[in-house]
Amino acid sequence: MNLLALVKIEWLKIKKYPAFWWMFGIVALTYPGTNMMFYYGYSEGTKGKEVASNVAKMLLGNPFAFPETWHTVAFLSSVFIMIPAILVIMLVTNEYNYKTHRQNIIDGWSRGQFVTSKLFDVVIISMVSTVLYTAVAFGFGAWADYDNIGRWAEQLQYIPLFFLQTFAQLTIAFLLGFLIKKAFIALGIFFFYNLILENIAVGYAKFKLNDIGKFLPFEISDRIIPSPAFMSRFGKDMKEAYEKALDAIPMHIALTLLLTGAIWAFCYWKHKRRDL
C-alpha cells in the first residue's frame, strides 16, 4: 500500500473526529489570543510620550514586526503544545478503545503500516499547528509594523523549527498514549510531566547541576526556539545568555532529531513484537 493511501485513510479517521475540529478551533483562538495579550502589553508599555515609554521602545524594538514576529510568535505559541497533544493522545488511545488497532491489522495492514499511519497523524497535526502559527505570525508582522513588511522573508527558519519542535513534543505525547493505552492516564502523565515536573527539574539543574536539564525530553526541543530576541536587551548577562541559546540551536536540532527518531524506531520495534 502506498503512503498516499495510508494518509487518505488517516485523514478519513481524523476529519470526522469532532475533537480534531475542537482542537483546530481552540488552537486557532489560542495562538492569536496569547500573542495578542503580549502585543497589547507591549503597546501599552510603549505608547506614551514619556521617557520610560521611549526607553522601553528602544530596548524592545517591536517583537511583533517582521522579521522578529517569526521568532516571538513561535516562542509564545509553542507554550500551548498541550492542546494538539490531547488530540494526538486521543487518536492513538481511541484505536485501543475501539479495538481498531486490531481490526486494521485483521483487515490487512502490517503492524509497521499501523505505526506509520499514526506517524502521519502526528505529522498532520503538527502541520496544521504550523500552518496556524505561520498565519498568525504573518498577520502580526503585517499588522504590528507595516513599514517592515519588506523584511518578511528574514528568519523564516522559525517555520521549520516550529514544525520540528511541535512534531518532537507531539511524538512524546504519542509515545505515552501508545504505551499506556488509556487516554486519561496518558494525558495526566503528559500534563504533570510537561507542565510541572520537567520545568522544576530544568530550573533546579540550571543552578545546581550544570544545566544538565537541557537533555530532558521536552527541554531538548524547547531550546530550538529560545526566548524572543528582546529578552537579550536587558543587560550584558541576558545578551550573553541569548547568544549562547542561539549558538546551542544546531545541537538541539540534532538532539531533537535523534530523540524523535529513537522514539519512532522504538514504537515500530515494539509494535512488531507485542500482542495486540
Next chain:
Amino acid sequence: MQEVLNINGISKSYGPIKALQNVSFQVPKGAVFGLLGPNGSGKTTLLSIVLDILKADSGSFAWFGHPGSPATRKQIGSLLETPNFYHYLSATDNLKITQAISGRGDAASIDTALKIVKLYERKNSKFSTYSLGMKQRLAIGAALLGNPDVLLFDEPTNGLDPVGIAEIRELIRELANQGKTIIMASHLLDEVEKVCTHVAIMKRGNLLTAGPVDEVLANEDIVELGSQDLNALEGILQQYQGITQIKTTDHQSLQAFFPVGTASMEAINKHCFEQGVVLNQLTLKKKSLETKFFELTND
C-alpha cells in the same frame, strides 16, 4: 483437497497459563469449519494468532500454502471477538476504511454488504448509535465486503436476537453453497451442528479432535430398539455379536452401541424376530454434537 488454512503445532502461554498447547489441524477449501470449545478453551486465541493479532510462542500456520502476511489477511473476511469500529463514524465511513485497508470491493460493494446485513437504511448513522445486534451485523457486513472466498467468524451470532441468529445461520449456509470456506468459532453447538461440514473441539488449550463432522460424531453406531418386553429384548441382544454396550434410555427403548459402520438393521431385526421378540422401534441414530461435546470436554 487443497487446504485454506494449515495450523501446525501452535502453542501460546500467558505467564503460567497455557492458552494453546501444540494445536494442529487443517481447514480444507470449501469447508464450513466449526471450532468448538467451552469458554476459555483457546478458540479466540488461536484465531487471533492466525490473524497476526497475537504472536505464537511456537508453531506455525499457513494461509493458502503461504505463511500469514498482510496480503493473505486481505483475502479473508474476518470478525474476531467483537465488532471493532470507529464509534464516531457512520457504517458507510467505517466500511470505507475496511475497504481501503483490505482492498476488497469498491464503493458499490459497501452498499451491497450493508444490504445483506440489513443495515442499509441506517448506513449514515454513527456506529455509537447502533444496538448490540446491529454492531454485530455491521461486523459481519465488513467481513462480507468485496465477497471474499474465505470468511472467519468468531461467535458470529453474539448479541443477535433469535430472528437475527436464524438469518445469520441461513446466510452462512448460503455462503457455503457458493463454495466459500468458512471458519467459525462458537460455543453454540446446535448452530455448528446445523451448518458445519468439519469440526474441531478444543478444551483448555488442547485440541481434542478435528475432522469432518460425520467422522467426529460417528465413532460408534447407536441403534435404538423398542419392544413390549424390554427385559426380553435386552436378554437376546446380549447374545448378539458385535454389540459393545447396551443402555436403557427411557424405559421404552434400549440403545445398542456398535463399532462404527458395523450395525446392520436387517440383521438385528431378523435376530430379534427369530428369538421371538417383535420390535416396535428400530433406528440408527447419529450421536448429537452436544453428546459428543460433553463426552469430550467433561472431566
